[in-house]
Amino acid sequence: MDTAFLINKLAEAHDLSDEELKDLIEDKTSNAPLAAAADKVRREVYGDEVFLRGLIEFTNFCKNDCYYCGIRCSNRQAERYRLTPEQILACCKEGYALGYRTFVLQGGEDPYFTDERVCEVVSAITKSFPDCAVTLSIGEKSFESYKAFRDAGARRYLLRHETADLAHYGKLHPPALSAENRQRCLFDLKKLGYQVGSGFMVGSPYQTTENIVSDIRFLQRLDPDMIGIGPFITHKQTPFADFESGSLELTLRLLSILRLMFPHVLLPATTALGTISPVGRELGLKAGANVIMPNLSPVNVRELYQLYDNKICLGEEAAQCRGCLERRVESVGYRIVTDVGDVKRQDKTNG
Numbered sequence: 640m641d642t643a644f645l646i647n648k649l650a651e652a653h654d655l656s657d658e659e660l661k662d663l664i665e666d667k668t669s670n671a672p673l674a675a676a677a678d679k680v681r682r683e684v685y686g687d688e689v690f691l692r693g694l695i696e697f698t699n700f701c702k703n704d705c706y707y708c709g710i711r712c713s714n715r716q717a718e719r720y721r722l723t724p725e726q727i728l729a730c731c732k733e734g735y736a737l738g739y740r741t742f743v744l745q746g747g748e749d750p751y752f753t754d755e756r757v758c759e760v761v762s763a764i765t766k767s768f769p770d771c772a773v774t775l776s777i778g779e780k781s782f783e784s785y786k787a788f789r790d791a792g793a794r795r796y797l798l799r800h801e802t803a804d805l806a807h808y809g810k811l812h813p814p815a816l817s818a819e820n821r822q823r824c825l826f827d828l829k830k831l832g833y834q835v836g837s838g839f840m841v842g843s844p845y846q847t848t849e850n851i852v853s854d855i856r857f858l859q860r861l862d863p864d865m866i867g868i869g870p871f872i873t874h875k876q877t878p879f880a881d882f883e884s885g886s887l888e889l890t891l892r893l894l895s896i897l898r899l900m901f902p903h904v905l906l907p908a909t910t911a912l913g914t915i916s917p918v919g920r921e922l923g924l925k926a927g928a929n930v931i932m933p934n935l936s937p938v939n940v941r942e943l944y945q946l947y948d949n950k951i952c953l954g955e956e957a958a959q960c961r962g963c964l965e966r967r968v969e970s971v972g973y974r975i976v977t978d979v980g981d982v983k984r985q986d987k988t989n990g
């Protein structure tokens with residue numbers, strides 16, 4: 640296989656055949672040429688800018704039972720918490736002072752947070768911080784619920800499709816959850832005018848290269864504004880306790896492939912990437928990522944929101960974290976900006 644040929648073709652055509660994609664994903668030569676090509680494209684579109692998203696993990700109650708996730712409802716050892724609207728607003732206030740202009744409210748699917756309660760929190764944030772974007776990441780809901788959140792002021796929604804392959808989806812989730820419904824949610828969110836983020840875990844149990852090719856094809860159909868990928872990381876209190884975590888190298892390869900296929904997409908160097916390697920996020924940026932999503936949750940609840948083991952930054956105050964990140968980002972030649980950080984699309988504007 641001619642790696643250089645595939646990289647050039649991907650950079651020019653933003654696509655490859657299934658067979659070529661599979662070869663490039665499985666290529667065992669150095670990641671360096673692929674990362675360099677991705678970084679070139681990233682700099683053409685986004686320069687050296689890195690956007691921040693302040694992540695507020697506001698509840699770890701969840702009615703779902705995803706086999707990989709530490710806050711699944713069957714994990715009786717997980718100590719549960721939820722933040723009050725006042726606590727959530729305090730996180731935003733702290734984040735705003737540190738230059739954050741996007742707040743991502745993420746949580747388990749917590750029935751306590753009815754549509755009405757979610758809308759109240761979203762409206763309160765948009766009222767207090769009119770120059771900020773509110774992003775929700777609270778799982779699968781009806782079209783009507785998504786519409787209500789949008790009307791309350793939410794502009795963005797993160798919902799990873801997890802895996803596009805129906806059989807693989809069935810191996811990661813209990814029968815109550817389906818890939819079809821998750822995908823329906825994503826298309827509903829697009830119809831409602833959200834900026835949408837999707838994505839998948841790298842190296843999840845039973846994942847094959849063919850599955851990853853299907854994930855990429857699904858993303859081409861969905862055409863999301865953000866693609867979140869990170870390694871699967873084992874959580875001991877789940878049915879997948881004995882599976883190995885996903886690899887750094889494969890995650891980096893995929894970040895670069897995604898940057899070349901979707902030049903304008905927002906691509907986070909995820910916390911999971913920073914967890915499997917002390918310089919994972921820096922390497923992610925060098926491989927084509929342009930977003931970091933630091934934790935703005937109160938320090939006393941951070942260790943309770945453990946989707947996977949050994950999550951980083953559990954003890955750091957937001958301000959400390961901001962300084963640390965700045966140094967990390969600059970160490971690899973990029974720059975954090977105070978910006979709402981909208982996607983730079985050529986084909987349409989986003990609001």
Ligand code: SAH
Nearest residue numbers: 707708746747777778799870871872946947
């Ligand atoms: N309840 C929300 C938020 C889920 S948590 C929702 O349904 O979208 C956000 C993401 O963390 C998930 O989409 C999943 O891809 C990832 N995640 C969960 N468990 C993980 C694990 N063990 N390792 C790595 N990533 C994990």
